[in-house]
Amino acid sequence: MRLDVAEAVMAERGVGYVVGDAALRVTDSGGRFSAFAGRQLPVAGDRLLDVVPELTGCEAVLAEIMRGDLPRYQLSLVNRPSVPDGDAAGLAYVDLTLLAWPTTAGEPNGILVVVEDATQRGRREQRVQQQRNELQLLKDHLARQNLALAAANAEGRRMAEMKTLFVSVAAHELRSPLASILAYLELLADGAYGPLSDAQAGALRVVQGSAERLIRLTDTFLDLARLESGRLDLELQPVDMSAVLRSVADEIRPRLAERGQSLVLTCAPDLPAALCDPERIVQAMANVVDNAQKYSPNGTRIDVDLRRAAEPGLLELTVADRGIGIPADDREHVFRRFFRGGEARRREVGGTGLGLHIARAVVELHGGRLWFESRPGGGTVFHVTVPAEEDGAPGTV
Amino acid sequence: MTTPLVLGRKVCLLGDFAVGKTSLARRFVYDRFDDTYISTIGVKVSRKVVMVPRADRVVEVALIVWDLAGSEEFGAVRASYLRGAAGALLVFDLSRPETLERLPAYAAQIRQTSPAAPLAIAANKVDLVADPATVLAEANAMAARLGAPIVPTSAKRGDAVEDLFRNLAERLAGEG
């Protein structure tokens, strides 16, 4: 082959070469080598390791090749930064191939280093790998975040369970001594331990009232704990709702009287019985009526109506007060645990802020609904639906 | 006066992608750092001389640092990169503990080509973790199993990077 042809092919293909002797001194070089070396074409006598610094530390490999023990040694995609500290911009890549190079007979072999431009391939592969690695980093990062979130969630659930457990244990522990206090108070009031003066009887009534409030409070907490742990079981049976509402009304009358309020109960005729847990439904209704009483101004009227709901198979109860209504801001919080309206916060209305929360949960357990309509200044109407016992027999308890 | 002895020693940087191999090499050789991640393909070779004092003379160890792409696959291409390595630095990222798990695989690669090469472990990016104690405890156990010292480093701040390479250079100078 003519030498100038060989040079033309090497230039076209981006190939260069350098030849070294057994002492690793340059004897020849050509092709595009200078382009990769980033310096002038090496001259005879230069140290091979200076012109191809990547071969430093590879002396043992070079010796193996020159001895003929290793046919070739290849290094692909050797990075050749255009500036020494190697920023990616302008990074070039070369493939190096080392082969034994025979010299004159009797002399030990030298070495031929072929250098091929691999910049295009290198940059392409680099882009692909870069994307793959960045994607993987992102995935790993997300996975770590998910793990942390899962741990936090588990911790949150554990705390919630602890709280529920705590509330129910505390309520149980409170309830039995309270029950016994109430029993003895009743005996005292009945004169079982001797007659009482008027003053003593009066004081005893106050104590009894407080103890009853306490026991109601512990019952409320117990219900909340049962609801939250999903352990509130219903015993469904036909219940005469008008009787339920009458008893609720009787219960609340003393508090109505204190503030000059009144309650008007209207029941449609010939209503079927509701299918309810009697104890639970009394409590839910009492909570709704209580709420209306608390938020009604002094001297106003509360209307309680019971009729068939528009939707078949349901009874509907409405409790309408003439209060200031529920402000728009509060509407979505009304059924939240421990929520107390602005009125309650201002006037120090008693209560835990649990009544409506529990009432709704109980009604929903029955398959009914509890909601309200309110206009500022126009009062609030609470609606409750409960399932009716299948049509036919009028309700009996 | 005795002339210093210069030894060229090839040292390979091994470890998963993005653990900071290129950054450690760059900090060691050029005392620079870059926050942008440019993944390495193939190999980037750089060189720095470390002076190791000995009883009778100073040994200059020219560390030829081979910064490789993170890759667990061991094949002909990988083997030719590792060939002739006198020592290796195994690098993992303290902020990604899973990168520690793969050090034994990298140690096995270097053992296959250079069974006697001393190793050192870089627990890199120590600047990123508030409490590296738990990961480091695990890493210490791993280091003991691999028979390699471990150095918490930060290529970003420069913490212990010099110590890391010097540790290896001293052990390589010992072999004369």
Ligand SMILES: Nc1nc2c(ncn2[C@@H]2O[C@H](COP(=O)(O)OP(=O)(O)OP(=O)(O)O)[C@@H](O)[C@H]2O)c(=O)[nH]1
């Ligand atoms: N904070 C911090 N970041 C670091 C440190 N070392 C490296 N980084 C960053 O981590 C990323 C990856 O660093 P490289 O040095 O490119 O990682 P590599 O191991 O060479 O990655 P491959 O070449 O893909 O195998 C880059 O964004 C660096 O800036 C460190 O000590 N601290």
Ligand SMILES: [Mg+2]
């Ligand atoms: Mg790199």
